[in-house]
Amino acid sequence: MRGYVAMTAKEVQEFLATGTFDVSDIYAPTSQFIVDNQDLDDEEIEYTLSMVAAEDAVEMKTSGSGAACVLAFEIPANIISESHDMSVSLSAPLQWENVDCLFEVSSDGEELTWFATQEIAENIQGWLR
Numbered sequence: 001m002r003g004y005v006a007m008t009a010k011e012v013q014e015f016l017a018t019g020t021f022d023v024s025d026i027y028a029p030t031s032q033f034i035v036d037n038q039d040l041d042d043e044e045i046e047y048t049l050s051m052v053a054a055e056d057a058v059e060m061k062t063s064g065s066g067a068a069c070v071l072a073f074e075i076p077a078n079i080i081s082e083s084h085d086m087s088v089s090l091s092a093p094l095q096w097e098n099v100d101c102l103f104e105v106s107s108d109g110e111e112l113t114w115f116a117t118q119e120i121a122e123n124i125q126g127w128l129r
Contacts, residue, residue, distance in 0.1 A: 002100065003028040003075040003088065004049050006056035009066025009127035015096060016121060022093040025084070027053050028075060033086045049086065050103060050112060058109040066128040068105035070112065073098045 003026040007015070015021040027049045029042075037045060050070055057068035073094055082089040102120050103112035104127060115123060 001028050001075045001077070001080070001088070002046065003073045004053040005071050005073065005094070006053045006060055007069045007071055008057070008060055008062075009069055009124065010064070012069050012071065012102065012120065013066075013124050013128065015071075015094075016124065019096045020093040021096075023090065025087045025089050026073065026075065026094070027086055028083075028088045030083045030086060030088060032083065036085070052086065054103065054105040054109055054112060057105050058107075068107075068109070069127065070103040070105060072100040072103070074100055 005021075005023055005026045011021070029045045029049060033049075034045065037048070040048065050072065053070040054068065057070055061068045075088065075090070075094075076098065079090050079092040080088045081091040099117050099120075101117060102115045104115065105112060
C-alpha cells in the first residue's frame, strides 16, 4: 500500500541520515477511503492523498525548518496495525528503503514537484533554505 507523510525539509534530512522515521499514522488509500471516493480512479486517489499531506506539510513549516515536503512510501503490510478513513496506523517506524519519491510543496500548498528517491540527497540543501 502506498502512503504519504507530511514533513519539513529538516525532518527529511534527519530521516535520510538515520534511515528511520517514527510516525504513528500515514495517509493511505484505505478501503474506507476508496469506498467513500468511488468516483475517483487510482491516480486521482493518490493525488488527493498527496495533496492532503501537502496541506499538513505547509502547516508544519516554520522558520528554519526548510521547505514543506511530502514523502511517498510503499508501506510494508506487516507494520500496518489499524486502518482509518484515510490513513493507517503503524506499529513500527518507516524505513528509508521504503521511500518511493519526494514531493516538494510550493509555498502556497497548491503545487507538488516530484523528485526520485536518488535525487533527494542532492537537493536537500536547497530545500533547507
